[in-house]
Every structure is written in C-alpha cells, then in structure tokens.
Amino acid sequence: KESITMFSLVIYVPSTHADKMREALASSKAGAVGNYDSCSFTGAGTGRFRPLANSSPAIGSLNKLEEVDEVRIETVVQKQFLAEAVKAAKKAHPYEEPAIHITEIIDYKLYLGNDDCTSTSSALSRFGPISVVLEGLDGVGKSTVAEKLAAVLNAEHMMTPPAIMRTGREWFVKQDNHMRKAYYMVGNFIAGSEMQQCVEKQQRSVVLDRYFASTIAYIVGKKDTHLPLPAKEDPVFAWPDELYRPSCMIVLVLPEADRVLRRQGRTAIEETPEEKLLREDPRITERINQCYEMLGCLRVDIEGSDGVDAVVNKIIAAIEGQLTKSA
Known part of the structure; x- marks a missing residue:
C-alpha cells in the first residue's frame, strides 16, 4: 500500500467543448485511477457571466449578461501531474478566464495490482452526490x-x-x-x-x-x-x-x-x-x-x-x- 497525494480537479466548460476537455484531461494523466484511465464525472447546468471592458469573450458581448449551457467535469489527478492537467485544461477551454477548482483529497491511498483504488470516503462514492x-x-x-x-x-x-x-x-x-x-x-x-x-x-x-x-x-x-x-x-x-x-x-x-x-x-x-x-x-x-x-x-x-x-x-x-x- 502506497500513500499518494491526490487532487480533485473541477472545470466548468460549455457543453459544446465537453468532449474536447475530457480528452485533454485524459491525455495529461488526469482521471487515472488504478487500472483505469479517463475517469471523470459530468453534470449539466447553466453558466452565467457578464464580459466587462478589456475582455475578449469567446461567447457573448461586452457588458451584456450571458447564460450558457455548461457542464461541470470532475476528475482526480496525482500531484505530480496536476500542473500539466491544469495547463491542458486551460488550453482546451474556449474562455479566457476558465473556472477551475482544485481540492486536495485527504488520506487518499493507492492500492497497487488488482486491489481497488480508494480513499477514506471511497465506500460512499458509488452513491453519487449525497x-x-x-x-x-x-x-x-x-x-x-x-x-x-x-x-x-x-x-x-x-x-x-x-x-x-x-x-x-x-x-x-x-x-x-x-x-x-x-x-x-x-x-x-x-x-x-x-x-x-x-x-x-x-x-x-x-x-x-x-x-x-x-x-x-x-x-x-x-x-x-x-x-x-x-x-x-x-x-x-x-x-x-x-x-x-x-x-x-x-x-x-x-x-x-x-x-x-x-x-x-x-x-x-x-x-x-x-x-x-x-x-x-x-x-x-x-x-x-x-x-x-x-x-x-x-x-x-x-x-x-x-x-x-x-x-x-x-x-x-x-x-x-x-x-x-x-x-
């Protein structure tokens, strides 16, 4: 059993760019869990923002409140791959100011071989958001x-x-x-x-x-x-x-x-x-x-x-x- 440092990486992106974002994350080794890769969770919602002066919005117009169909993509990434994953996410994102949340996962343990990859809360992950x-x-x-x-x-x-x-x-x-x-x-x-x-x-x-x-x-x-x-x-x-x-x-x-x-x-x-x-x-x-x-x-x-x-x-x-x- 080997203790590692893992992070939860959450990105909000227009739904039209969801596939591109997931591919970019996977290519940077985000979502690698034990014997699996490309692991992520996606939830739909509505993004809202107003581009101000000096901004260059990919969607919308200056000083106009915009609403966009977006998705929340959440994945996990090991500490040594975090910087590369964030860089890949920003490159794949159409916005000049992408919303990215990073949270350290406490007491994460990696079990090598055929064992499960788990954390303190892994027993609850199968139930989804609770x-x-x-x-x-x-x-x-x-x-x-x-x-x-x-x-x-x-x-x-x-x-x-x-x-x-x-x-x-x-x-x-x-x-x-x-x-x-x-x-x-x-x-x-x-x-x-x-x-x-x-x-x-x-x-x-x-x-x-x-x-x-x-x-x-x-x-x-x-x-x-x-x-x-x-x-x-x-x-x-x-x-x-x-x-x-x-x-x-x-x-x-x-x-x-x-x-x-x-x-x-x-x-x-x-x-x-x-x-x-x-x-x-x-x-x-x-x-x-x-x-x-x-x-x-x-x-x-x-x-x-x-x-x-x-x-x-x-x-x-x-x-x-x-x-x-x-x-």
Whole structure:
C-alpha cells in the first residue's frame, strides 16, 4: 500500500467543448485511477457571466449578461501531474478566464495490482452526490467534525442558520420560544433549498451542521418533562412535505460529563437558554437525543478521547450502512 497525494480537479466548460476537455484531461494523466484511465464525472447546468471592458469573450458581448449551457467535469489527478492537467485544461477551454477548482483529497491511498483504488470516503462514492446532516447537542464536536467530513467527502460545508440569517441570531435566541422556533424554522427551509440545489443542480455532496431535527428535538425534548416522550409515529415527528430531506442524518452522542467539560472550556461562549436548562435538568439531555432518533437520525456514540479522524470514520461507516439498506 502506497500513500499518494491526490487532487480533485473541477472545470466548468460549455457543453459544446465537453468532449474536447475530457480528452485533454485524459491525455495529461488526469482521471487515472488504478487500472483505469479517463475517469471523470459530468453534470449539466447553466453558466452565467457578464464580459466587462478589456475582455475578449469567446461567447457573448461586452457588458451584456450571458447564460450558457455548461457542464461541470470532475476528475482526480496525482500531484505530480496536476500542473500539466491544469495547463491542458486551460488550453482546451474556449474562455479566457476558465473556472477551475482544485481540492486536495485527504488520506487518499493507492492500492497497487488488482486491489481497488480508494480513499477514506471511497465506500460512499458509488452513491453519487449525497446530503449528510450532523446533529447533536452543543459540545459534541459537530462543527469540527462537519468541516473535516466535508473535506474528506469533497463536499460543500453548510451550516444553519444560513449565512443570510446569521447576523440576527444573537437577538433571536434571547426571545421567547415562539420567536426562536420561527427563526430556526425559516433557517431550515433556506438551508434545505440551498442543500437541494447543491446536490441536484451542481451535483456536489453537502455536509450540513444542524437542520430540522435539531429544532424539533429541542422543542419536544424540553416540553412536559414529567411525561413520557410522544411515540415515534406522533405527528410532532412528521417531516414536512415541503422541506428537503437529506440522504442521511447523524446524531453524535458524547458522554454528558465530557460534553459539559467541553462546553466549560469555551470561555468566550455565553450560556444559551437551552444549555442552562440542560444544566438544571440533566434528564432533558437524553430526551433530546431520543427525539433525534425518532426523527430518523442515526445515533453514533463517540468518546471524549476520540480524535476527529476516528469520529469521521464512524460516521462514514454509519452512512454507508444506511444508504446500502435503502439502495
């Protein structure tokens, strides 16, 4: 087994030049995977741009907004061939300013001979673009893990509330329950739309930090704590028809002592009303985690000693298991 450095190379090109681009990439050794060559993925979409003064557009006119049928071509390339692949792509591209994205693939391993060429996320590649949501209480490490998981999967990393709503968050979290719920629900629908666009239109996987399950789990878990939780079939756990449903939802569960210790280490973070409630009534912690599972989240138990890579591997195994069952 030999460790190598691999990159994901993504190029947006007019559909009329797709074949020429794929041939140019293959000739520069991009798309060479084990005993295969010319490996790539192509997704269609619409490119949009406005040529400004001093530009020489291959398509369109100066100062006029243009829309072009384009394709997104994604391939992989070893580090030693990357410069040549980029040079070949620019030469084959009709635009003077081609859109090219390059991302390093983390922990890529090459297995020689008849073995498979794989990476940390290779088990999921057969499912195509997927959407993964990470849920869990504050302090379990969602944000750090989500960022690493997105890098491993070469996925878009998103968060809720979405960026367009984040400036008002500090004010909303101090309001009553109805205002907070409305704020988070609106954020869920915006994030859901963005996630769906990324997966279905851009053909790119997404890792989202928090979603609809968090909103409902906190509401139901905190309510009527002297009574048992509603049954899984209760309408309160029903998924809205209008809200995009991700491929897989994961809830990270950390031992409460470790979670509290992590929270206490965040000296710059003000205690939220929810965290204050959890501190005063520890029973609510397990109620919320149970609600996550009733909403369809796969529970992944982690330990305080687990490193980020170990947690990511647990998540990938859980995702693969669920997607395989539903395939």
